[in-house]
Amino acid sequence: MNKIPSVDLRDFLSEDKDRKQKFINEIGNAYENIGFVALKGHFLDDELVDNLYAQIKKFFELPVDTKQKYEIPGIGGQRGYVSFGKESAKGKKEGDLKEFWHFGQYVENNPKLEEEYPHNVIVEELPEFNEVGKQTYKMLEKTARYVLRSLALHLGLEETYFDQYIFNGNSILRPIHYPPIQEEPKGAVRAAAHGDINLITLLMGAHGKGLQVQNHEGEWIDAIAQPDELMINVGDMLSRHSNNKLKSTIHRVVNPPKELWGTSRYSIPFFMxxxxxxxxxxxxxxxxxxxxKQFEDITAGEFLNERLRELGLIK
Structure with missing residues (x-):
């Protein structure tokens, strides 16, 4: 497989059984073979997307000392700002060439989880940033719920199998800024080759070259979505749970050609x-x-902590 398949969530949501089954077959086949799909028919509208990008650009243009005010010690970067070069891929010592922000879950009716999760960090300078982040989080979470329902059916499970686990789940929305490259990077790229930790990842902003996916032959292929598409991939948690039937694919964000070094790149993954x-x-x-059976028994929380230690985000 040398290109990313495109699917339309409206097929799954339709009342037509054949269309619904077509979607399940297409996404199941894609995730067994390459681990990525481009998804149309999601719940983000153009106005919300435009507002989000406008607010994100405003945030990352704030002075460094203002942004660092929102870098919260002791929480492994799970909420708020994470400054340039702090995160590195598993096995890499060079920090990735990016800075980012984390929006987390807006817990409903569960005091225990409100205690467990760090609180969302409010940017005082940009009130709209906080609101548009929350709206985007909710719409991506809703999209992810239906994608997981289709995968439950593909795996022979009851359709709503995942619903109980993702409600109030520990999901993260991560707006990322890859700043212009000022000088020849020494071994660092915008995001080194890695697999994601979570169940599935929904990526906004994969419209230009940069994101690459490794297929089963070890070849790197460009993953470019249309403006109305999200790129969605399987993470390590879902790969483990399905005994690697659904593939968590290694991917990376490469540095642009030298003539484009002066440009910023923005991308916004939602880690379900x-x-x-x-x-x-x-x-x-x-x-x-x-x-x-390929994997030992483990809970999602234990697995997440193990991986955050490997990434250097918690000690």
Whole structure:
């Protein structure tokens, strides 16, 4: 497979059983073969997207000392601002060439989770930034819910299997700014090759070259979405849970050609995480003689902490 398949969520949401099954087959096949799809028919409208980009640009243009005011110590970068070069991919010592912000869950009716999750950080200088971030979070979470329902059916599970685990889940919306490159990077790229930790990732802003996906032959292919599409990929949690039936694909963001070094790049992934108690034990119906159990039992919370330590975000 040398290009990313495109699917339309409206097929899954339609009352037509054949259209719904077509979507399940297409997304299931894509995730078994390359781990990425481009998705049309999601719940983000153009006005919300335009507002979000406008607010994000305003935030990242703030003076460095203003932004650093929102860098909260002791929470592993899970909320608020994370400054340039702080995060590196697993196994890499060079920090990625990016700065970013984290919006987290807006917990409903669960005091225990309100205690467990860090609070969202409010940017005083940009009141609209906080509101548009929350609206985007909700619409991406809604989109992800239906994608996971289609994958539940593909895996032979009850359609709403994932709903209980993602409601009030530990999901993160991460607006990223890759600043202009000032000098030849020494071994660093905008985002080094990595797999995502979570269940699925919904990516806004994959409209230009930069994002690349590694196919099963080890070749890097460009992943470019149309303006009305989200790029959605499988993360390591879902790969474990499905005994690697659904593939978590290695991907990276490469540096642009030298003539484009003076440009910023913005990208906005939504990392869909379940609640910490979710068991990621391999599903029984993903184990057979040809596919023995590949992974140890672990909860989502334990797995997340393990990976955040590897990334250097928590000690």
């Amino acid at each position: 995480h379940p609640v910490s108690e979710m068991k990621l034990d391999v599903l029984e119906n993903c184990i057979d003689e040809e596919h023995p």
